[in-house]
Amino acid sequence: MWKFVQGLATNRLTQALAGTAAAATLMVAGVSTADAQVTHQQSGDSDYHVVAQGDTMWDLSGRYYGDSYEWPRMWSYNAHITNPHWIYPGDIVYLRDDAGGSGAAQPGQQQANNNQAGAGEPMPQGMYLPLGGYITKDEVQYVGRIVASRKEANMLAEHDTAWVGWGEGAYSDAEKEEIEKEERETIANPGEVQKGDRFAVVREVGTLTNDDGEVIAHKYVVLGGVVVTKVSGTDEEGNKKYYDEVKVTQSWQEIYRGDLLIPYERQLKVVKQSKAETDEVAKVIDTLQPGNMFGEHSYVFLDKGAADGVRMGNRFFAYQRYEGIHLGVDRPLDKKVPWTRVGQLLVLDVREHYSTALVIDSKRELIIGDRLEMYNGY
Template sequence: MVRIISALILAVTASCALAAEPLQLVDNPPDRHVVVKGDTLWGISGKFLKQPWRWPEIWRMNKDQIKNPHLIYPGNVIVLDLSDGTPRLKVAHPYQNKLQPQVYSEAIQARIPSIPPDVIEPFISQPLIVEDKQLNDAIRIVATPEDRLLVGSGDSFYATGIPDVSIEKWHIFRPGKPLKDPESGKTVAHEAYFLGNARLSKPGTPATLRVTFAKEEISRGDYLLPAPSPEIISYVPHRPDDRVAATVLSIYGGVNEGGATSVVTLNRGKNDGLEIGHVLALFRNRVAMSIDADGRRTNTSVPEERYGLAFVFRVFNNVSYALIVDSSKSVIVGDSARNP
């Protein structure tokens, strides 16, 4: 089956101060690339750019073109154009494309992702972070058949307060530790332990649901949230227009350190102007320790160190998920994430 590949597009103008840094090509970049099934835009970008996330800039798309993007098919040739002294990527004209003609029998609008979807899909489809309002509005399991303590795949349970019987699929979760903003000290969200999925089998008060997938054992008192179908978006990487100053709140998996491909939680979200596709630079605040002549220890702050990039792919009101796409050292809780 032929899949249509949609190029990442972003309106980035040369006059924008945030985009003033010239694009840098890799050493000895290829003059062209043939698009194949399985390509990711991040991967293709890395063949040409030292900063792959700046792919949209090298396409030089304007705002009108964003609404009607060019479609790239497997077999098309992406050409690196240096004719005006500034690198530009474009699709080769038919006479430049030496490959055999192809017939596209189906026009399936399946966009190629910026990053591998299997890495981020669980973080889109499962409620791994729950904000206070969601927790307050969540439905809870009130009973299990024959007063069983635990249920699993194929078992039924009962819940009250399901407002819309048209919602058939539900997530089951258990609230975890609170996530506190290090600046305000306030709890901005809770981690959630994903337990499984359920389907509404009989509306009523209480309603009957059946467990369709159990990652862990489920019990009375656990929480339910609607489970919409996950949407894998062709994310557009771009710099934030406004200043962003975020902090790494946690690293998924309960570990103390992370690295490339780790998912982290940031203490900024929609309310702070963060949006899907934002790319942030990671910084480490450093302190140098020395011992004076009297044997006393003193700490001296030294310039912070930039060491990586984070790609925001899911945004809540006060927190967001970001994928570490580049890191020269371990990511730790408390590190800063700001405009690149």
């Protein structure tokens, strides 16, 4: 039996992910080709567009890319837009990956991962979906921590700046006196940090335990991303004279002082349906959003991962065995009642032992513990 110790959740993340998932589900199901498409091509070399009254990402994609169905590509370059349906006059919409710096690459690899559409090379095809969070068997390895900020508010968001400490310098001297060593997070030395390096901001929000109460997995929410804007020098002993400064480039949720950094991993996944190479049975063990029941557009976690043959883009069918009405009798369900297919899930992210999936179809409410089946060749 799986048990989950819940941390926190915010309405902002739920709304943003729900909006994204709704658009993605339409793409999975297919959209009528009878919809009008704008074919006006981009004029000039501008790498951004200022939103005017009546603009939509659908129309802008048709104007600049020649294909309105490329709106997920445009959205992937604009992490500051949490819902593609909500853009307002005066907003900046970047047209290329390197325009606003929000389509972040891993440190030292920004150029290699930049979109090359401007050079005539095609963009990866698929659905662009924010990951939001994940479950891992082992704790993630933190490399930094947000120590302070000049902002006179508790919460940090996009465009705010903060000061970050790395490794042993991730806690101030005052914090080291106030917080016992065993209560502090273990933070590794990331090596030489350079201006332009990017990191993800994460927070552990819960754990999964087995029947014996042993922690078997850790649940993390990705809050956003930061880029290093100023690097401090070192003293004679090689210690930082000051904290390095970072700028928040993405914020899926509110970020606080004390939140932790890990090496950057792009959170806007390019997901393309792929055929399974094996049969597999799994189950839903948790959800990204709080609650025990969920449906379409929800993000869930599965108890199978790469070690079990699961790959990004695979699909699982959800099954339930249930009686349509409550009989008022406290007894287990008759095992002769057959399984009923009640939904379908698309795998977005795969770790070694766990996966994150999006519910793309549900005939009734799904619940934690539901049976999932993946079929070879589908």
